[in-house]
Amino acid sequence: MDEIDRALIVATQGGLPLxxxxxxxxxxxxxxxxEEVMRRMQALLNGGIIRRIGAVPNxxxxxxxxxxxxxxxxADDKVDELGPLVGALPxxxxxxxxxxxxxxxxxxxxxxxHGSSREECSAKALEIRALLGDACRANDILYSTRILxxxxxxxxx
Amino acid sequence: xxxxxxxxxxxIDNLQGEFPICERPYAEVAERLGITENELLQSLERxxxxxxxxxxxxxxxxxxxxxxxxxxxxxxxxxxYEEVTALVNALPQVAHNYRREHALNMWxxxxxxxxxxxxxxxxxxxxxxxxxxxxxxxxxxxxxxMKLEARL
Numbered sequence: 001m002d003e004i005d006r007a008l009i010v011a012t013q014g015g016l017p018l019x020x021x022x023x024x025x026x027x028x029x030x031x032x033x034x035e036e037v038m039r040r041m042q043a044l045l046n047g048g049i050i051r052r053i054g055a056v057p058n059x060x061x062x063x064x065x066x067x068x069x070x071x072x073x074x075a076d077d078k079v080d081e082l083g084p085l086v087g088a089l090p091x092x093x094x095x096x097x098x099x100x101x102x103x104x105x106x107x108x109x110x111x112x113x114h115g116s117s118r119e120e121c122s123a124k125a126l127e128i129r130a131l132l133g134d135a136c137r138a139n140d141i142l143y144s145t146r147i148l149x150x151x152x153x154x155x156x157x
Numbered sequence: 158x159x160x161x162x163x164x165x166x167x168x169i170d171n172l173q174g175e176f177p178i179c180e181r182p183y184a185e186v187a188e189r190l191g192i193t194e195n196e197l198l199q200s201l202e203r204x205x206x207x208x209x210x211x212x213x214x215x216x217x218x219x220x221x222x223x224x225x226x227x228x229x230x231x232x233x234x235x236x237x238y239e240e241v242t243a244l245v246n247a248l249p250q251v252a253h254n255y256r257r258e259h260a261l262n263m264w265x266x267x268x269x270x271x272x273x274x275x276x277x278x279x280x281x282x283x284x285x286x287x288x289x290x291x292x293x294x295x296x297x298x299x300x301x302x303m304k305l306e307a308r309l
Contacts (some may be wrong), residue, residue: 001222009217015205016214018198020181038178041215045178049221052174055204056212062161062169063308069257069264080297087300095299098228101291105261110228110293114305140259148254149246150211153219153268156249 001049004032006155008040013153016053058147064114068121068141070128071107073100078135079109085131086111091124106138118143159207161307164192164200169209169307224270226252229279230261230291238262244285250278261291 007030017025023041024034044050059067074082079097086109087095095111109132113124125141161169167190177185187197204210219226233241238256245251245265254265267278279290 009222012215013217014214015212016176018183018202018205018213020183020194020198022182023178023180034180038180041178044215047221048218050215051218053176053178053215054174054213055169055172055201055210056216057169057173057305057307058208058211059305061159061207061209062305064305067255083297083299092300093303093305094301096228096295097297097299098293098295101293105291105293116308142257142259142261142264144255144257144264146256148242148256148263149251149265150253152212152252153217154249154252155219155224155270 004030004036005040005044005049008037008044010155012041013155014151056150056152058150059114060147063116066115066118066121067144068113068115068118068125069144070111070113070121070125070141071139072109072111072128072132072136073106073138074109074132075135075137076108082132082135083109086128089124089127089131092128107140113141159209161209162200164190164196165204165209166307168197168200168204173304219268219270222270223272224268225272225275225294227267227275228293228295229265229267229282230293231263231265231282231286231288232261233263233286233288241286241288245282248278248281250274 011026011029016022019025023037027034027037083097091113092111097108098110100106100108113121115121176182183197184194187194201213246254250267250269252266252268257264267275269275279292282290
């Protein structure tokens with residue numbers, strides 16, 4: 001990562017130009033050759049700094065109108081064993097262990113599920129519940145009712 | 158919401174990753190999808206304008222650059238919801254923000270270039286809104302693969 005990589009990130013974090021030769025257009029914007037843009041983007045991709053390049057859909061607009069953040073209070077000595085199994089369920093799109101914020105928030109395992117209806121999401125939550133078994137002491141599902149912002153990363157120029 | 162065409166669906170289902178890095182990437186993808194480069198560019202423009210897509214391009218993993226992502230939440234009084242939304246969304250560090258049904262009714266992701274940027278953003282939101290921010294940094298990532306196909 002150097003200043004040129006940083007300039008590349010600032011130039012592309014909002015999206016790629018919709019022109020025939022987008023990498024060349026970016027090169028013109030930041031003052032390097034298109035070939036250099038492609039070489040650096042490939043290096044950022046190989047290094048995991050770029051997770052992927054492509055389309056980010058609005059879930060609601062493509063039919064996934066129920067989006068539930070399922071949250072679980074899982075015994076501390078079981079969560080690291082069970083977390084990967086929850087993450088491996090085909091319908092879970094993200095899964096993390098996070099700290100509790102007691103007393104307001106007892107949950108330490110988060111897993112996002114999506115569906116065309118809340119019934120579909122709650123059926124998926126039941127599968128997670130079954131997998132967690134006795135290690136789960138409490139759970140909830142927080143449905144999103146509005147996207148307030150979805151711009152993604154924005155670092156300063 | 159606008160109706161999706163067969164081409165839109167193909168784009169959504171095949172283009173959530175692996176966009177090529179080459180001189181004419183749209184031409185390469187268009188050929189794979191059996192459409193022209195122009196059709197692909199026009200479809201992407203329309204999908205972005207209609208907000209079916211929120212973005213088209215690279216997704217950066219800021220943690221690999223020394224930065225941080227943190228999920229955070231607020232319990233916002235209903236009477237102040239619009240005002241607090243504007244205050245929170247005004248920060249460029251707020252990458253996503255969702256209203257959710259719970260006492261903690263606003264959930265957002267902070268993305269900052271440095272580890273210290275998170276504490277600064279949290280302090281700024283607390284000062285601007287007068288509300289306590291609940292921060293839930295990830296302790297472990299078990300799985301992330303945010304790809305959903307079109308379901309319409």
